[in-house]
Amino acid sequence: MRLASADPSDRPVIDPRFLSAESDLTGLVEAVRLTQQYLTAPLLQPWVDQMYPTQTATDAEIVEHIRQDAGTTFHPVGTAKMGSDTDPMAVTDAELRVRGVLGLRIADASVMPQIIRGHTLAPAAFIGHRAADLIATGETE
Numbered sequence: 001m002r003l004a005s006a007d008p009s010d011r012p013v014i015d016p017r018f019l020s021a022e023s024d025l026t027g028l029v030e031a032v033r034l035t036q037q038y039l040t041a042p043l044l045q046p047w048v049d050q051m052y053p054t055q056t057a058t059d060a061e062i063v064e065h066i067r068q069d070a071g072t073t074f075h076p077v078g079t080a081k082m083g084s085d086t087d088p089m090a091v092t093d094a095e096l097r098v099r100g101v102l103g104l105r106i107a108d109a110s111v112m113p114q115i116i117r118g119h120t121l122a123p124a125a126f127i128g129h130r131a132a133d134l135i136a137t138g139e140t141e
Contacts, residue, residue: 016076019067028070029062077112077120096131107131 004010019025036055039048048055053065080098083090092098096105109124116123 028066029059032062077109077115080106080110081113082111105131
């Protein structure tokens, strides 16, 4: 995330950097290949011709397909992980404060250390309510 300009009314530029890690693409290519293997089952044969990328697609073609068609659903989590002082990956502390930035808190699903099994709406709302309580009671750095 970065400022779009010096004008505070301009919306920030947000780039979640989806698929920027080579390991993400490697894992997704492997997942496509595994799915292609499953689709060779006899009961699925009528639909194999409709499958894309095809089984003869190269890894590069699969990556291009992933880059064009993959997206996110619901709320990304873990991008500003909450954790202890000893966790080098923790961006925020237990009071949602951003480490090293005075007066800034993060109050959305990004502070969740990892994805949960259910929808993230309720936990995200709770995080927002908790942040409001922390701010209202005057808890600061």
